[in-house]
Amino acid sequence: MNSSSTQFVASGRMGMYEPIHQIGMWGENFKSNGISNASASIFIAGNLNSSQSILMAADTKLDNQSEDTSQGTLGPSSKYDLEASKPMDKVQRRLAQNREAARKSRLRKKAYVKQLESSCLKLIQLEQELERARHQGLYIGGAETSQMGFAGQIISGIATFEMEYGRWLEEQNKHIRNLRNAINTHLSDIELGVLVENGINHYSELFRMKAIAAKADVFYLMSGMWKSSAERFFLWIGGFRPSELLQVLKPQIEPLTDQQLLDVCNLKQSCQQAEDALSQGMEKLQQTLAETVAAGRLCEASHMPQMDTAMEKLEGLVRFVQQADHLRQITLQQMSLILTIRQAARGLLALGEYFERLRALSSLWVTSSREPA
Amino acid sequence: MEKVMGLASEKGVVIFSKSSCCMCYAVKILFQGIGVEPLVYEIDQDPEGREMERALMRMGCTAPVPAVFIGGKLMGSTNEIMSLHLSGTLNQMLKPYQALS
Numbered sequence: 001m002n003s004s005s006t007q008f009v010a011s012g013r014m015g016m017y018e019p020i021h022q023i024g025m026w027g028e029n030f031k032s033n034g035i036s037n038a039s040a041s042i043f044i045a046g047n048l049n050s051s052q053s054i055l056m057a058a059d060t061k062l063d064n065q066s067e068d069t070s071q072g073t074l075g076p077s078s079k080y081d082l083e084a085s086k087p088m089d090k091v092q093r094r095l096a097q098n099r100e101a102a103r104k105s106r107l108r109k110k111a112y113v114k115q116l117e118s119s120c121l122k123l124i125q126l127e128q129e130l131e132r133a134r135h136q137g138l139y140i141g142g143a144e145t146s147q148m149g150f151a152g153q154i155i156s157g158i159a160t161f162e163m164e165y166g167r168w169l170e171e172q173n174k175h176i177r178n179l180r181n182a183i184n185t186h187l188s189d190i191e192l193g194v195l196v197e198n199g200i201n202h203y204s205e206l207f208r209m210k211a212i213a214a215k216a217d218v219f220y221l222m223s224g225m226w227k228s229s230a231e232r233f234f235l236w237i238g239g240f241r242p243s244e245l246l247q248v249l250k251p252q253i254e255p256l257t258d259q260q261l262l263d264v265c266n267l268k269q270s271c272q273q274a275e276d277a278l279s280q281g282m283e284k285l286q287q288t289l290a291e292t293v294a295a296g297r298l299c300e301a302s303h304m305p306q307m308d309t310a311m312e313k314l315e316g317l318v319r320f321v322q323q324a325d326h327l328r329q330i331t332l333q334q335m336s337l338i339l340t341i342r343q344a345a346r347g348l349l350a351l352g353e354y355f356e357r358l359r360a361l362s363s364l365w366v367t368s369s370r371e372p373a
Numbered sequence: 374m375e376k377v378m379g380l381a382s383e384k385g386v387v388i389f390s391k392s393s394c395c396m397c398y399a400v401k402i403l404f405q406g407i408g409v410e411p412l413v414y415e416i417d418q419d420p421e422g423r424e425m426e427r428a429l430m431r432m433g434c435t436a437p438v439p440a441v442f443i444g445g446k447l448m449g450s451t452n453e454i455m456s457l458h459l460s461g462t463l464n465q466m467l468k469p470y471q472a473l474s
Contacts, residue, residue, distance in 0.1 A: 267461075273458070277399045278399050280398070281396055281398050281399025288393075313393075316394070316395050316396065320395075323396065323452070323455065330455065330459050334459050334460060
């Protein structure tokens with residue numbers, strides 16, 4: 001009843017998206033009669049060898065299981081033939097066999113679904129890598145994008161950012177690991193201090209990258225599509241909320257001195273006031289842009305009398321994103337001034353692990369939401 | 374420029390702004406949140422606006438607007454104000470100008 005279906009794997013951005021995978025029907029495998037070739041044919045575009053090996057391992061496992069079932073059913077039937085065979089016993093025996101077969105079928109199905117889930121996760125990761133590599137190819141092939149004019153600039157600007165962000169994430173994982181080791185092995189303050197400085201500089205590096213990307217396409221940055229979905233949920237003007245940062249750090253940096261408590265409290269308040277001011281500025285920008293776009297007579301379609309004004313407003317957006325990043329940066333710097341080196345190291349680790357967990361949560365969400373209800 | 378300096382001394386906190394600039398609006402909101410009512414001067418509505426803009430840039434302001442003066446002294450634009458605020462310095466400077474509630 002089922003033909004091969006095209007399985008769409010959610011990738012980073014909605015705009016540039018392709019159906020890469022085709023997963024053939026594997027429904028035949030769940031019949032409890034034990035088919036000898038329990039092979040799910042899965043076609044993967046491209047050279048994804050590792051995921052193929054995972055799926056082939058799943059195939060062989062199923063073959064073994066179906067063999068076991070067929071051998072299992074032979075045993076009890078020979079034993080029963082020796083006794084006086086009443087119709088009732090036969091029925092009971094048949095029911096027991098059915099129950100056993102059904103149970104084994106359910107176990108096989110469970111194992112198979114588990115294998116599929118891990119394969120799916122692996123495929124998602126590989127797909128993301130593939131997209132990054134594709135963008136890398138696009139970036140290197142500058143001739144193609146330059147012929148596309150301004151649009152080409154935007155595309156290569158975003159492609160560059162995505163590629164650099166991928167590298168930034170890998171670096172970030174290294175920083176987190178170093179901090180974790182340092183705290184566990186009780187390094188000296190001087191060595192910890194170096195790690196803290198490197199950690200904060202690494203965030204500064206991200207803000208520099210974002211400033212350039214904002215000039216290429218501020219809407220892309222504002223959409224947060226370069227982040228994982230759970231991180232995107234907390235998005236505030238293209239990134240995390242500085243006051244939230246303080247919330248995340250707080251339990252990990254205690255105990256604080258009275259002076260530190262006061263300083264952190266004041267910093268939190270200033271952060272919230274600054275965030276509030278920027279948020280209200282953004283609202284005003286939205287409002288005036290809406291008014292500008294809505295102005296003019298009816299029946300003029302997309303002609304806008306105040307096109308220049310509208311464009312000016314959009315350029316104002318770039319300033320807001322940059323100011324939001326500036327706020328993030330000075331919040332980090334202020335915290336490092338208030339805290340001791342040891343506290344700052346724990347704080348940075350807490351922050352890094354927090355975002356790491358949000359990213360893991362996003363991956364988990366993608367795979368778990370595929371289970372049938 | 375005398376006009377700029379003259380206006381800058383009219384009140385404790387003076388913000389040179391443009392009516393179309395939403396960042397200027399945000400900075401005004403920030404000061405109001407701290408309990409200070411700044412004098413906001415829209416230079417795009419002034420015939421000498423262009424010259425005032427040039428004067429502000431010459432004085433070292435990173436962006437012509439918003440340009441914030443406290444006690445007649447140029448503090449800077451949004452970046453400088455945000456840094457001053459988060460370090461706690463801004464509150465100290467504004468003490469004499471805060472509205473008594």
